[in-house]
Amino acid sequence: MKSLDELAEIADELPTNYLRCRLWGHTWPEKNERSEVIDLNTMKFTCVCDSCEAEKFRNVTVLGSLLQSGLIYPEGYVLLGVGHLTTAERDVIRAAYVRRVLERRSY
Ligand SMILES: [Zn+2]
Numbered sequence: 001m002k003s004l005d006e007l008a009e010i011a012d013e014l015p016t017n018y019l020r021c022r023l024w025g026h027t028w029p030e031k032n033e034r035s036e037v038i039d040l041n042t043m044k045f046t047c048v049c050d051s052c053e054a055e056k057f058r059n060v061t062v063l064g065s066l067l068q069s070g071l072i073y074p075e076g077y078v079l080l081g082v083g084h085l086t087t088a089e090r091d092v093i094r095a096a097y098v099r100r101v102l103e104r105r106s107y
Contacts, residue, residue, distance in 0.1 A: 002082055004092050010079055011096035018077050019097035021052045022090075028056070042067065052077060 002010070011019070021027075026049040033047045038059065046057045052074055059068040082089065 004088060007079070007082065007089055007092045008096065010082075011093045012099070014076070014093075014096065015052075016097075016100055017051045018074075019093065019100060021049060021054070021077075022093050023097050026054055026056075027051050 028047045029050050032050060033045065036044045038044050041061050042059055043062070044057060044059050046055055048055050054071060054073050054077065056071045057069065058066060060066055085093070
């Protein structure tokens, strides 16, 4: 388990687009959606986040039943050794984005 200070250091090294997705959530535009026929009964839909390139997928029957779904994060998005984030840990990561934005602003 990492301390909040250790997590802040890790968060400061994350790409800005990863921090944006952690603030806003991922962006799934229709232009990034793909479909693939798996078999006579199954379609696989995938969509890539416009910002961080995370990929989510849904395997759906032709009648609409959801068979399988998942999300594949880009390398480095999931923080190794951190586990499920607490509210305080999420705050620390958002604070890294706040610092990043403040650094870029011209007053
Ligand atoms: Zn994203």
